[in-house]
Amino acid sequence: MSSPKPGLIHDQWLVDQLSNLPKSQREWIVYRVTGLATDPLAPSISGGRWAPAVSGEVSFPVLYTSLVREGAIAEVVCFLTSLAPVPNRRFLKVSRLAVSTSQAVELSKDRLSDLGVDLGEYGQRDYPVTQKIGAALAFLGVDGLVTPSARWDCENLTIFTDNHPWESRLELLDSEEFEWRGWATANNLL
Numbered sequence: 001m002s003s004p005k006p007g008l009i010h011d012q013w014l015v016d017q018l019s020n021l022p023k024s025q026r027e028w029i030v031y032r033v034t035g036l037a038t039d040p041l042a043p044s045i046s047g048g049r050w051a052p053a054v055s056g057e058v059s060f061p062v063l064y065t066s067l068v069r070e071g072a073i074a075e076v077v078c079f080l081t082s083l084a085p086v087p088n089r090r091f092l093k094v095s096r097l098a099v100s101t102s103q104a105v106e107l108s109k110d111r112l113s114d115l116g117v118d119l120g121e122y123g124q125r126d127y128p129v130t131q132k133i134g135a136a137l138a139f140l141g142v143d144g145l146v147t148p149s150a151r152w153d154c155e156n157l158t159i160f161t162d163n164h165p166w167e168s169r170l171e172l173l174d175s176e177e178f179e180w181r182g183w184a185t186a187n188n189l190l
Helices: 012-019 069-081 109-114 128-139 180-186
Strands: 024-034 062-066 091-106 144-148 155-160 170-179
Touching: 012 128, 024 069, 062 069, 069 091, 069 155, 069 180, 091 155, 109 144, 128 155, 170 180
Parallel strands: 091 144
Antiparallel strands: 024 062, 024 091, 062 155, 091 170, 144 155
16 A cells, blocks of 8 residues: 655545445444443544544544444453553443444455455554545545454444434434443453
């Protein structure tokens, strides 16, 4: 993958590759894990795999979700267990959301590899390549990105909220509390 030319925000090669991908309109039931007092429909601005933190030249809010309940839990538990010290027993909230996207793109592991993602390091918290992909997709107006989860055998849906049409569905269906350390221990993640 080439580097962006000075003065350009996005890598032109990457934009060209992504602009040729099919985009689909879809309805989804997805899951999101948050703190108990956090609105599950509020997007993240603190960065992550598909979006840089709001502070640099390129920034945009995203809503990280998973197509599988355990996938959403695994993503947050993996982060919590990476902290030193690991937080004490704590309850979190897993929410089920109904979402529609008008221009969703799906990136398989093979496609990610073609775009320069090192799949051997995909589970690590080293995000420069995936953040460039996310930034290029946000620039292209994509409102949903389906990718393999790095933490669970499932797919995740990232919603680019600035591109998500106001008339599209983004609705909280229900929420439940769970104790994350017990779940982590039962699933060999702690």
